[in-house]
Amino acid sequence: MNASAIEVCAVTKDFAALRAVDGVDLAVDAGELFGLIGHNGAGKSTLFRMMLGLIAPSAGEIRVLGQSVHGDGFRDVRRKVGYLPENVVFYDNLTGIETLRFFARMKGADETECSGLLERVGLAAAAGRPVGQYSKGMRQRLGFAQALLGKPALLFLDEPTTGLDPEAIHEFYQAVQNLRAEGVTIILSSHILSEIQERVSRLAILRSGRLQATGSVHELREKMxxxxxxxxxxxxxxxxxxxxxxxxxxxxxxxxxxxxxxxxxxxxxxxxxxxxxxxxxxxxxxxxxxxxxxxxxxxxxxxx
Amino acid sequence: MSLLPNIEFAPIRTMAAKEFRDRVRSRWVLAVAIVFAIFAMAIAYFGAAQQGAIGFRGLAYTIASLVSLVIYLIPLIALMLGFDAIVGERERGSLDLLLSMPITRSELLLGKFLGLAAALALPTLGGFGLVGGMIAWQGGWNALFHYGGFIFSTLLLGLAFLSIAVLISVLAKDRTRASGTAIAAWFFLVLIYDLLLLGALVATGGETGGETGAALFPVLLLLNPADVYRLLNIFSLEEVKTIYGLATVFPDSLANPALLGGVMTAWIVVPLGVAAWRFNKA
Structure with missing residues (x-):
């Protein structure tokens, strides 16, 4: 359990004159449920995107599951990683099951997983309906099912409960706890602090691109x-x-x-x-x- | 993540298949096919009505009439099809998700292009192909061969403008700007470019541009895919060559189908290549 799932070493990201992420060091252990919090523009999304290998850091290094997210091994890393972007909108003309099969094929995951995953997120009955007819909450569930394709070892969830009602939020975190029990490492960002404080094992606070503090909620309370x-x-x-x-x-x-x-x-x-x-x-x-x-x-x- | 090494075809195929299915499902493909079929049928049958006759009047005139329609229609349809390929995904929030898959940016772009190309090719072949049967029946196999050339060059024209559309889609900040740029590109390349060229030609008295002028105009025609398309079609048909004013300044030495086809291919490959380069830098 002590191996690092994510290692972020002295990472900086500049967009023209703007320094979005400034010298961040961070390690997330395998099996953790790790929270990333910060206000809008604090650098959360940029850090997320760098950890996913969507953009390259201006300086520093990121290793995910022991590998670089760029270079030759990138496909290998990405097959083991699940990602739920914030407010994802899928393709209106495809049905739920078609959407999931498309991402399964993209990821090289087993397409037979799809029906089970739709059932797991409570969308089995809507599997054959075009995603254009889905409610916001249903799309979010579909996004979650998508993130679970290929049985990822590491999950990135960006503001995962946006648009969900309280009951759905409860169910969502129950599913997250089950995954954690299966040994999946989960990193999630949220601005609803009360929602994640009971649930994460550790968290990091970002402000203006800098890491302000890292630790369990308890440790941060004591430190403050x-x-x-x-x-x-x-x-x-x-x-x-x-x-x-x-x-x-x-x-x-x-x-x-x-x-x-x-x-x-x-x-x-x-x-x-x-x-x-x-x-x-x-x-x-x-x-x-x-x-x-x-x-x-x-x-x-x-x-x- | 360089441009070509380690390219994998499975994610390209998956991306292309999704893009194609999305367009078929939205009835876009069917609608365009019907439009093409109706226009081709109407032009082939009624195209000569101005001369007081209806019915099939001969291949050269049918193709010439079709060319003057297609040259407006296909670029517009291709631009509308491709302008939101990337910027649309970005605005929808699904681009990051696609890029988090085991696919390179170049593979993603190529898959998108191929899927959209198939969505454009199917109605082009289907819509104009229907009329092909009538032409073969009326004009024989030789006519069908020429008509096949027309369809093939139409495909190339569509792909060239699709490639331009995908480039716009990579460069644009949002969908609104992308659609505006696409419309502007259509206006410039399809409507304004020839007018400017003709104006310049008339202003310089055609010949008075001297040798450099005479050499320059044909090259300028090659810089516009719509003009290349027109040249490809009229130079295969002696009877209609004289209909086009600009063709008279075009030397036969450059009117070589292989050269024109090569230029058209460059119009497909280069914008897509620039798009891939910019997309990789993002």
């Missing part, structure tokens, strides 16, 4: 040392002033309260002492909610 927030639901007649005094003594900050709730934040290093103070409040508190900083908070911390 962002405060946690807590909410206490107070019992009727709870002595608010006493409670506030005890919590501030334990390290709580930025307290806000009304009759039924007390909101505050605390630094990570005071988390345990504050929780001990909360526990000591006993029946004056009905419930307590602890919220870890979200990926949004971490992301904003890095890109601010």
């Amino acid at each position: 040392d962002l405060p946690l927030s807590m909410v206490l639901l107070l019992a009727e007649g709870a002595p608010l002033a006493d409670i506030q005094r005890d919590l501030v003594a334990a390290g709580a900050e930025a307290l806000q309260s009304d009759d039924t709730e007390l909101k505050f934040s605390c630094a990570r290093k005071s988390k345990m002492s504050v929780l001990a103070a909360v526990a000591a409040l006993r029946e004056t508190v009905r419930d307590v909610h602890v919220r870890e900083p979200s990926l949004e908070d971490v992301y904003l911390g890095y890109t601010a």
Whole structure:
């Protein structure tokens, strides 16, 4: 599991005067579900396209599955890689199954896989309909089925849940987890941070072409040392002033309260002492909610 | 990913087959075939109505009439067929997906061109071929041979403009610009070029251009695939040569079908080659 599926070494990409990617070093281990996040224009797509070998870096080197994505071995690498571009639109006049067979032939994959893949993404009933009649969500499913052709060892998913409803997003990530269980390495980009934070093993934050941070969500939270927030639901007649005094003594900050709730934040290093103070409040508190900083908070911390 | 080494034919064939199927499915091929068949039939049968007669009047006049129609129609159809070959995929977001397949950019471009070429060749052969039967019946095998030459040169003309269309498609930033450029190319090569040439010829009094002028005009005619097509067809038919003014400045030494065919082939190969070169640099 320790072999690198993707190695990006000191990669830079210039478009005329614009430096889209600036000295990025990145390694994705085999079997990982890796997230790439960044705002529009941060260089995500350029990095994706370089990793796929669609464009060459201006400087640096990229190896995918142990091989260069350019040069003689490029066909070999591409047969082992699946790619779902953002917002892909297929050919309106071809049916779902014809579209899939076309890409299977292009990829040199087994065409008998196609029906099974359509079933896997829930499009079996629409297989014979022209793609022009598909909804956006159906096209995205077809794109996902396409990415799975040839049983790839590595999947690139660019904003894969755009246009999907919540139920479909849930199903999609379930399928992604199943693939990961099969040993497939997956790298996905998303701007919906809350969506990927529960799901990725590690992630990288890109800003203006530079890599700001790499690690698990947990590691990034620790590194940023962002405060946690807590909410206490107070019992009727709870002595608010006493409670506030005890919590501030334990390290709580930025307290806000009304009759039924007390909101505050605390630094990570005071988390345990504050929780001990909360526990000591006993029946004056009905419930307590602890919220870890979200990926949004971490992301904003890095890109601010 | 150089231009020629390590070329693989399977992805080219797959790409071409998809492109062809896409056009057949959209009824494009059928529509063009019907248009060609109707025009060819009408011109062969009614083409001489101005002279007060209907019915088949002879091969030379039929071909000459067809040539003057085809020279407008085929370039337009070929340009419309090919202008969005690459830029359309790019706008649809499917170009990156195609390029992530085990295929080189040159193979992708060639596959697209061949698929579109087949989509253009089928209605050309089918539509004009129908009339071929009538011509063979009326005019015999010799007539059919000449008519075959007309169809073949029409194919070459179509492929030349398809090649130009694919080049436009590689260079254009978006579909709108590509279609505008394609229309402009049609206007220039089919309508304006000959007018400019004729104007220059008249302005210089034909002969007064001196030896360089006399040598230059035929070469300028060879620089336009539509003119090469016209020359290919009229020089095989003595009876209609005199119909065309520009042909009179064209020396017989250059009116060699092999040379004209070679120039036409260059008009197919060169734009496609430039397109592949630019596409590989992108």
